[in-house]
Amino acid sequence: MTAARPARDASADLRRRRQRQRFADDLARLAVGGMIGASIVFLLLPLAITLSMSFDARDYLGTFPPTELSLRWYEKFFSDPYLLKGLRTSLQLAALTALSATAIGLCAAVALERLPVRYAQLLIAVFLSPLIVPGVVIGFALLVFYARTGVDSTFARLLGGHVLITFPYAIRTVLAALGGIRPSLVEVAQSLGASPTRAFWSVTFPLARTGVAAGAIFAFVFSLDDVAVSIFLSDPDRYTLPVALVSMLHANFDLTIAAVAVLIVGSSIALMLLLDWVAGLDRVVGANYYRT
Amino acid sequence: MAQPVLELQHVSKRYGDKPAVRDVSFSVQSGQVLALLGPSGCGKTTTLRMIAGFVDPDEGSIEIGGRDMRDVRPHERNVGLVFQDYALFPHLTVEQNVAYGLRQRGGAKGAIAKRVREMLALVHLEGFGERRPVGLSGGQQQRVALARAMAVTPEVMLLDEPLSALDAKLRQELRFELKQILQAARCTTLIVTHDQEEAMSLADEIIVMDHGVVLQQGSAAAVYRTPRSRAVAEFIGRANWFEGRLGVELAAGLREFVTAEGSFVVPGGSAVEGTVLQVCVRPERLRIIAADPPSAERLNVVEGTLASAAYLGSEIHHVVVLATGRTIVCVEQNRDQALPAVGALLRLGFRPADCILTA
Numbered sequence: 001m002t003a004a005r006p007a008r009d010a011s012a013d014l015r016r017r018r019q020r021q022r023f024a025d026d027l028a029r030l031a032v033g034g035m036i037g038a039s040i041v042f043l044l045l046p047l048a049i050t051l052s053m054s055f056d057a058r059d060y061l062g063t064f065p066p067t068e069l070s071l072r073w074y075e076k077f078f079s080d081p082y083l084l085k086g087l088r089t090s091l092q093l094a095a096l097t098a099l100s101a102t103a104i105g106l107c108a109a110v111a112l113e114r115l116p117v118r119y120a121q122l123l124i125a126v127f128l129s130p131l132i133v134p135g136v137v138i139g140f141a142l143l144v145f146y147a148r149t150g151v152d153s154t155f156a157r158l159l160g161g162h163v164l165i166t167f168p169y170a171i172r173t174v175l176a177a178l179g180g181i182r183p184s185l186v187e188v189a190q191s192l193g194a195s196p197t198r199a200f201w202s203v204t205f206p207l208a209r210t211g212v213a214a215g216a217i218f219a220f221v222f223s224l225d226d227v228a229v230s231i232f233l234s235d236p237d238r239y240t241l242p243v244a245l246v247s248m249l250h251a252n253f254d255l256t257i258a259a260v261a262v263l264i265v266g267s268s269i270a271l272m273l274l275l276d277w278v279a280g281l282d283r284v285v286g287a288n289y290y291r292t
Numbered sequence: 293m294a295q296p297v298l299e300l301q302h303v304s305k306r307y308g309d310k311p312a313v314r315d316v317s318f319s320v321q322s323g324q325v326l327a328l329l330g331p332s333g334c335g336k337t338t339t340l341r342m343i344a345g346f347v348d349p350d351e352g353s354i355e356i357g358g359r360d361m362r363d364v365r366p367h368e369r370n371v372g373l374v375f376q377d378y379a380l381f382p383h384l385t386v387e388q389n390v391a392y393g394l395r396q397r398g399g400a401k402g403a404i405a406k407r408v409r410e411m412l413a414l415v416h417l418e419g420f421g422e423r424r425p426v427g428l429s430g431g432q433q434q435r436v437a438l439a440r441a442m443a444v445t446p447e448v449m450l451l452d453e454p455l456s457a458l459d460a461k462l463r464q465e466l467r468f469e470l471k472q473i474l475q476a477a478r479c480t481t482l483i484v485t486h487d488q489e490e491a492m493s494l495a496d497e498i499i500v501m502d503h504g505v506v507l508q509q510g511s512a513a514a515v516y517r518t519p520r521s522r523a524v525a526e527f528i529g530r531a532n533w534f535e536g537r538l539g540v541e542l543a544a545g546l547r548e549f550v551t552a553e554g555s556f557v558v559p560g561g562s563a564v565e566g567t568v569l570q571v572c573v574r575p576e577r578l579r580i581i582a583a584d585p586p587s588a589e590r591l592n593v594v595e596g597t598l599a600s601a602a603y604l605g606s607e608i609h610h611v612v613v614l615a616t617g618r619t620i621v622c623v624e625q626n627r628d629q630a631l632p633a634v635g636a637l638l639r640l641g642f643r644p645a646d647c648i649l650t651a
Contacts (some may be wrong), residue, residue: 184379190366191344191373192393192444199367202392206383 047265054258061255073259080256086244090224093155093240097162097223102216104163105170106208110200112171113178124175128168135228138165143232154238161229166222170215177211178204210278217275221268295358297322297480298343298448303352305338312338314504315352320448320480327483327495329527335504336484340450343482345369357447367396372441372479376453378433380425386412386436387421393444411439415473430458431466438470442477449474449481455490467493488528492516500524522650525572532578532620534571538563546644552616556592558647570650577646578622580610580632581639591641596620598636612638 049064057070077083108127112120130138142161151157181204189199205212227242234243241264245257296319305313313335320326328336341347343354345366354361356369373379381389390411394404412418415435425433434454441449454470455463471494474481485491491498492512500507500515500523508520512528519525522533534556539548542557549558549571558571581591596614608631610622622640632638 182377182379184375184377185381187344187346187366188373188375188379188440189381189392190346191369191371192440193367193396194392195365195367198396203381203383 050258050261050265053255054262056255056258059254061253073255074263076254076256077259077263083241083244083248083256083260086239086241089155089158089238090241093158093162094220094223096159097166098216098220100159100163101166101170101219102174102212105167105174105215106212108171109174109178110204112175124171127171130165131168135165135226136232139229139232142229146233154233154235157233158230158238158240161233162223162226165226165229166219169218169222173211173215173218174208177208177214180211181207213278214275217271217278221271224264225268294322296320296355297324297357298482299355300339300343301353301355303339303342303349303354305335305342305347305349311504313342313349316501316504316506317352318499318506318509320482322480323478324497325474325479325481325483325495327485327491327498328501329485329488329491329498330501331486331527334501336486336501337452338504339501340452340482340484343448344371344373344450370444370447372444372446372449374434374437374441374449374451374454376457378425378437378457380433380436380440382425384424385421386417386423386425386428389425389436390421390440390443392440397444407443411443414442414476415439431462431469434458434466434470435473438473442479447480449479451481451483453485453487454483456485456487463490470494492528498528500527502527517648519572519648519650522570522572525648525650530575530621530623531572532575534573534618536569536571538565538567538569540565549647549649553594553614553618554592556647557590557644558649559644561649572648572650573642573646574648575609575621575623578620578640578642580622580624581641583639591643592647593639593641594620595637595639598632598634598638600634601631603631610638612640 052064052066053061054073055069055071056066057068057072058066108123112123115123139161142157142164146157146160151160185203185207186199189203190196194202225242226240227246230240230243231246234240239247241260245260248254249257299319301317303313303316304311316335316339318326328339330336338347342349343356343361345361345364345368356371361369381392384392387408390408391404394407408421409418412421415438417432417435417439420428420432420436425436428436434457455466458466467490474494483491483494495512497509497511498515499509502523508515508524515524516528519528522531525531534549534551534553536549536551536556538558538561539550539555541547541560545560546557547560549556549569551571556571561569563569581593594614596612599611599613599619601611602609603626606626608624608626610624610632612620612622614620620640622638
């Protein structure tokens with residue numbers, strides 16, 4: 001029996017250690033949960049306040065719960081020629097940007113797929129670099145560049161800038177889509193008599209279609225959203241909606257901005273849902289990008 | 293001999309400074325089924341890709357139907373490819389998959405539809421035309437891939453590990469079916485595989501490759517019975533080995549062979565006395581014998597203790613450790629014989645004719 005005593009001590013010790021461990025685990029779980037909660041509040045609270053402000057009937061920035069609700073700011077937006085002009089430019093720009101960025105992204109991704117991995121990775125880093133350069137820097141650099149090269153059309157200037165900043169998203173999604181296509185499919189197509197070009201259009205492209213569509217939607221949303229680059233490239237006659245809002249913010253602040261913000265956020269959400277429905281968001285952002 | 297359909301002459305390929313294929317030559321006659329057999333990385337897949345045109349050989353020539361394939365692109369060659377993953381086009385139906393090659397070649401709609409029906413009948417997939425590949429079983433997908441490749445009547449069919457994506461039981465069934473389909477269509481076929489059973493059961497002739505070199509070419513029986521080297525013997529079937537020196541001639545065509553496990557009688561060779569050689573004995577040629585073997589038969593005998601036994605149903609595998617520490621595997625047919633206990637002393641006998649001498 002005496003031999004069993006140290007064993008019992010050991011098991012009690014083990015139980016105590018296990019309890020301490022559990023307590024630490026619970027604490028960690030609580031901390032992570034708290035952080036997630038805080039982030040959600042931090043991200044969503046401004047949105048919620050904007051939303052409530054956009055329906056506020058008062059003329060000024062009042063205290064939080066609005067005393068009365070109305071649609072007056074939405075009405076004002078839809079009857080304001082200045083803002084509507086910006087909206088039209090923004091939509092035209094976003095559509096054309098989506099088309100161009102996706103086309104260029106598709107070509108670049110196809111070329112990257114065929115390069116040796118080392119060079120491809122280097123080039124991908126270059127292509128994705130607009131993501132890490134601040135928009136203000138891109139906008140200013142483009143302004144100087146356009147002035148020197150004599151690109152006069154404001155719309156062309158804006159389009160160039162928007163393609164530059166949305167192209168990384170297009171290339172990522174197309175690369176992810178191409179990466180999901182087994183090389184053996186294209187090889188079989190060729191062995192059956194399809195030239196590389198025909199194999200591309202009959203096999204590769206149909207299989208990458210959702211990725212390409214996703215890239216286009218991404219480009220559209222980010223183009224619609226941009227302020228930093230557009231503000232450098234707009235002029236009083238040709239400007240995007242976000243730029244119009246910023247200048248309105250300086251001139252005469254009223255809650256139309258909140259209403260427009262809600263509309264932009266709403267349409268972005270709608271497009272993202274469409275994207276998720278078309279392709280699956282996790283796939284679009286490159287879940288199978290790192291294939292083996 | 294007739295003009296071979298596929299002929300490789302002194303083909304070599306290196307990746308960087310690593311040779312993948314070295315001086316490979318072989319030919320496939322019309323209607324023949326040939327298997328390239330070897331472990332992964334032996335160069336067999338590179339060889340297949342060179343024939344299909346996806347890889348250019350550094351040296352040597354590849355001829356298909358008497359035509360030199362230098363600078364001929366994959367889509368300009370007339371080969372049928374079946375990949376290990378079948379590579380069916382997921383966005384097309386079974387019918388559209390089979391019709392793909394025919395469409396690339398052009399031709400009347402009616403003729404294409406007729407050919408597609410014929411091919412689906414050949415692979416027993418009538419009524420599957422409207423389906424998508426995703427819903428099909430592995431075996432069905434493989435047959436679609438076969439039909440798609442054969443639809444364009446390729447000069448040569450190339451099958452890359454055609455059965456290894458399937459589980460063991462299905463593999464046996466499909467091996468038989470695949471052989472029938474290939475025979476029915478009289479396809480000239482090259483199969484690339486690492487599975488010796490697949491190669492032996494499907495092919496008229498086997499080419500054993502390792503480290504980018506052809507080790508031996510011959511029928512399954514010839515390669516199994518007279519492997520030219522230890523590598524071939526080990527790759528085709530299982531083998532027990534004894535190292536030793538060749539001794540005196542005992543009788544006409546019989547020589548003494550002296551090993552650490554005792555001296556054996558082996559089929560005579562012309563090599564000089566004292567030559568260091570290896571003797572291979574296939575596991576199924578070893579017999580567990582009684583203490584006093586019948587004297588009429590001239591048997592080589594080794595003794596050892598049974599280390600483990602595996603009862604596999606139709607066969608029983610005995611692992612026997614000899615006094616020298618050498619491990620020997622003996623495979624017996626299951627005839628409901630008494631099973632020796634692990635640790636028992638066993639005598640294993642084998643005939644001189646069962647000894648394969650290799651360098």
